[in-house]
């Protein structure tokens with residue numbers, strides 16, 4: 001009898017998952033070829049379902065637990081990124097151990113749009129191929145898949161291996177974008193003020209404003225995380241580059257610069273979502289765009305009501321009891337609308353929130369509504385389905401899952417911008433190195449150099465740091481130890497540092513080209529007061545946050561969160577604070593999404 005092959009639990013799980021997927025396909029439920037994502041590489045023509053497969057060159061991230069509801073697959077819109085070459089990963093690890101970190105010149109933080117999205121590299125995004133109402137479902141799906149393959153081929157023909165950033169390979173998620181763009185009259189494109197050029201694909205701008213002739217309101221979000229002069233400089237740079245944009249600055253957390261996660265949650269619980277800075281500016285931009293074709297007076301009144309309620313402590317701004325949140329689990333592929341359909345249908349303005357993962361789309365939506373209607377998380381790719389919500393009888397909001405467009409940005413910077421779930425990174429150290437070379441990490445983290453090798457003893461006060469040293473010193477400071485050998489858990493420390501950066505607590509802000517020369521001009525600009533007021537700061541506080549001043553919180557404030565550094569849902573069940581406190585009391589890292597594999601690093 002042949003010997004049985006060893007079969008790991010992981011393999012078993014995968015086998016069961018594949019079986020389940022197959023079964024669903026056979027029963028004719030929503031999981032058939034529509035679920036397919038197309039893969040590049042040796043198996044280029046092959047199509048796969050959403051199950052994990054080690055044989056492909058696409059990595060599927062954010063495995064979600066299955067639900068009893070067999071109508072939809074929670075993993076259908078998982079992030080799909082190209083797998084990284086093993087040797088490349090090992091090489092980067094080695095460099096992180098050996099390369100001495102050197103602060104980069106300020107000039108290097110100035111990033112031009114053309115560096116990220118060079119015009120001649122064909123950095124387009126997948127478009128929905130033409131269709132007509134008489135098409136059969138299967139025919140349409142095949143056509144979309146074929147067109148997606150052609151898109152990938154064209155992209156790779158202009159960009160040699162290793163030059164492209166991580167980008168979304170899940171066709172299902174692109175379909176969600178198509179649908180949201182089709183049904184929206186005005187697009188709210190949301191970017192993070194710390195790195196707006198990364199998240200603003202010019203191809204999308206040209207498609208929406210040029211081909212579809214629709215308007216884009218660029219919501220420059222999280223302005224609480226950047227110094228006001230830099231916010232102004234970015235706003236002017238983007239408006240100049242893209243003249244058809246309506247640029248709006250926004251924050252869901254005004255008045256709380258660099259507050260800890262715990263403070264942020266407590267504050268939100270106390271004051272709710274209706275204290276955001278910016279909804280009125282979005283409303284005014286919409287008034288300008290619609291030019292009286294939609295009656296927006298109900299929205300204006302709502303904002304006034306919210307402002308009054310905010311002044312009356314403890315009062316809930318708007319219970320929104322008449323509004324309904326709809327999750328669209330349906331077959332998006334079959335919901336066909338012409339992208340140039342009649343605008344403002346039935347006198348309703350539909351606003352579509354789109355953007356990269358983690359830029360704060362759901363938070364903007366909650367802030368516009370004035371309370372939590374969609375869930376917010378630090379984990380990128382949290383929003384799974386597009387969701388619609390009536391803000392008022394004449395204003396409909398639509399939240400789209402985050403999408404990563406192809407670009408030529410460094411993967412290290414992409415990770416710091418929060419597009420990749422940190423707990424699932426194969427190699428976090430090079431991103432830590434990237435961060436440290438661009439921030440004043442030593443003064444913020446107050447680290448002591450580890451004297452980590454008896455063969456090459458180093459001066460503990462040495463300024464020669466490698467990325468690995470930083471992680472080791474942070475592990476030592478936070479008491480992160482490996483379970484087996486009780487050595488410093490460097491991987492966990494690296495994850496923790498990256499999360500601090502993504503949350504904006506160790507702040508890395510890019511700058512528009514020429515910022516260093518024109519800094520004085522921005523610091524005395526007449527619009528500065530408006531931005532500072534939006535941030536909820538006082539003028540004298542404004543100095544902080546710049547690289548040469550302070551990159552974030554003090555080391556003790558960073559520690560206040562006490563290990564709360566997992567990829568967690570910020571407001572799961574709306575009862576986040578209690579969970580946090582419980583976790584803090586126990587001194588444990590509570591990973592509500594242990595399924596994400598966070599604990600694997602321990």
Ligand SMILES: Nc1nc2c(ncn2[C@@H]2O[C@H](COP(=O)(O)OP(=O)(O)OP(=O)(O)O)[C@@H](O)[C@H]2O)c(=O)[nH]1
Pocket residue numbers: 221222223224225250251252253355356357358359360361362363364375376377378379380381382383384400401402403503504570
């Ligand atoms: N400091 C600060 N943080 C913010 C702001 N808006 C959102 N965040 C944080 O950014 C993270 C992501 O927010 P979400 O609203 O879930 O982002 P999203 O774009 O919907 O993310 P996906 O679901 O991945 O597409 C959360 O940790 C939020 O607390 C803001 O204005 N300021």
